[in-house]
Amino acid sequence: MLKRIAAVALFVPLMGLNLFAQAQIEITDSHGKYRFEKPPERVVSLNWALSENLLELGVEPQGIADLDEFKVLSSVYDIPNSVVDVGPRLSPSLEKIKALKPEIILIGYSQRSLIRPLSNIATVIYFRNFSQRYDNAKKADERFAELAKLFQKEELAARKLVERDQKLAALKSNIASQKPWPVFWFSAPAGKGDRQLSVFGENALIVSASRKSGLSVIAPDDTDAFGVQKLSQAQIKELLPRDQATCRAVLAAPSIDELGMEPGECVFRLEYQQAFGGAMSLLHLAQSLYQGASTRLNAP
Numbered sequence: 045m046l047k048r049i050a051a052v053a054l055f056v057p058l059m060g061l062n063l064f065a066q067a068q069i070e071i072t073d074s075h076g077k078y079r080f081e082k083p084p085e086r087v088v089s090l091n092w093a094l095s096e097n098l099l100e101l102g103v104e105p106q107g108i109a110d111l112d113e114f115k116v117l118s119s120v121y122d123i124p125n126s127v128v129d130v131g132p133r134l135s136p137s138l139e140k141i142k143a144l145k146p147e148i149i150l151i152g153y154s155q156r157s158l159i160r161p162l163s164n165i166a167t168v169i170y171f172r173n174f175s176q177r178y179d180n181a182k183k184a185d186e187r188f189a190e191l192a193k194l195f196q197k198e199e200l201a202a203r204k205l206v207e208r209d210q211k212l213a214a215l216k217s218n219i220a221s222q223k224p225w226p227v228f229w230f231s232a233p234a235g236k237g238d239r240q241l242s243v244f245g246e247n248a249l250i251v252s253a254s255r256k257s258g259l260s261v262i263a264p265d266d267t268d269a270f271g272v273q274k275l276s277q278a279q280i281k282e283l284l285p286r287d288q289a290t291c292r293a294v295l296a297a298p299s300i301d302e303l304g305m306e307p308g309e310c311v312f313r314l315e316y317q318q319a320f321g322g323a324m325s326l327l328h329l330a331q332s333l334y335q336g337a338s339t340r341l342n343a344p
Contacts, residue, residue, distance in 0.1 A: 049161045069082070069193060070082065070193075071193050072170040073169045073170050073171055073190070074170050074171055075170055078317070080194065083194060083195045083196050084194070084195075085147065086148075087105045087147070088106055088107040088108075088141050089105045089108050089109070089150040089201065090108075090109040090130070090136055090151045090152070091150055091151055091152030091173070092114060092133070092150065092153075092321065093320050093325075094150040094171060096121075096321070096325065097187065098191065099199060100188070100195070100204060100322060100323070101195060101197045101200060103195050103197075103201070104126075104132050105287040106126075106127065106128060106144040106145075106198070107127065107129070107141060108129065108130065109129075109130070109131060109132065109133040109136050110129070110132055110133050111127060111129035111130075112129055113190050117320075118320075119252065120328070128144060133154065133155065134155070138162070138165065142165050142317050146165065146166045147164065147167065148166055148167045148169050148194075149166050149167070149168050150169050150171055151168060151169070151171075152167050152172065153173065153174070153216065154170045154171060155170075155243070167195075167300060171187050171298070174269045174271075174321070175269050176267070176269050180245065180271060181211075181249055184321060184323045184325065185205060186322070186327070187323070188201055188204075188205070188322060189205075204323075205323065207249070208326065208327045210326060211331075212326070212330055215258075215331070215334060216256065216257050216328055217331075218334075219257055219258050219334065224258075225341070226288070226289040226290050226310060227256065227260045227261065227262055227284075227288050227289065227291070228259055228260065228264045228290070228292070228293060228294075228337070229261065229263065229280075229284065229294075230244035230254075230263075230293050230294075230295060230314070231244065231281075231295070232244070232272070233294075234274050239276065240274040241274070241275055242272045242273070242282065243263070243272065243273050243275045244267075244271055244272055244274065244295070245264040245266070245324075246263050246267065246271065248267070248270060248272060249271070249321065249326060249329060250295065250327055250329050250333070251271065252326060253329035254323075254328070254329075254330065256326065256330060257330045257333070259333070260288075261285060262284055263278075288311070291310035291312070291340070291341070292309065292310065292311045292312075293311075293313075293314040293333060293336060293337070294313050295314050310340065310341070311340075312337065312339070314333060315335075315336060322342055
């Protein structure tokens with residue numbers, strides 16, 4: 045009888061430990077696995093793509109890097125005044141971050157050199173959002189789902205992804221019902237004094253958004269981590285089809301006067317303020333492209 049009681053007494057705490065282990069939250073970032081007993085309540089985000097994902101999940105961070113600029117560029121997120129600007133994304137204020145007493149700090153590839161000093165403040169979760177080694181659009185969905193696990197918002201994240209894809213499908217159907225569209229290509233200024241253009245290639249989010257919308261796109265294959273390649277005007281002419289009408293959308297151009305248009309060329313400035321690289325960026329980019337292209341193509 046005593047042996048049976050002892051066995052039961054031993055089983056109860058072991059069962060408790062097993063239940064505790066099952067209750068833990070486990071996520072995987074670009075470095076490995078992390079376990080949490082409960083969703084973190086205090087978060088600082090130094091990466092805009094991750095900040096976008098947090099806001100989509102209804103998670104209010106205590107701090108965001110370059111917050112003032114983020115607010116200017118964002119047109120879909122209502123960010124509370126209580127959120128603190130912790131300084132530039134590449135050189136945030138460690139003092140401001142520490143004062144917010146975060147449980148976790150979210151960083152991207154450009155902040156990886158800060159892992160050691162940030163680790164003295166809180167647990168650092170590092171996601172490399174863009175790379176030549178993987179599909180950037182697919183990885184954006186994976187990062188979104190991983191953050192949803194951390195905050196126990198998996199159902200919300202899954203529903204948002206389904207709704208996004210439904211909206212993209214509806215947009216594709218709408219485009220297909222209209223008159224034939226030209227072949228699109230996307231560029232950005234390469235830099236002051238640079239005669240080349242940064243052309244968006246196959247692994248760029250804007251190209252993925254366009255293809256999901258059913259639009260024809262010309263895009264180079266050999267690109268950097270963001271899906272961009274610098275090309276000269278001669279190389280661009282070789283890339284573009286000669287038997288099809290084309291239209292160029294320019295991202296990050298200061299004004300319509302600085303697009304560098306050729307006579308008779310179809311060009312428009314793409315407004316994409318709310319796309320930072322999160323999972324919902326695909327929808328924001330597709331909608332912005334549709335609106336901009338429709339306005340340009342229907343102009344007298």
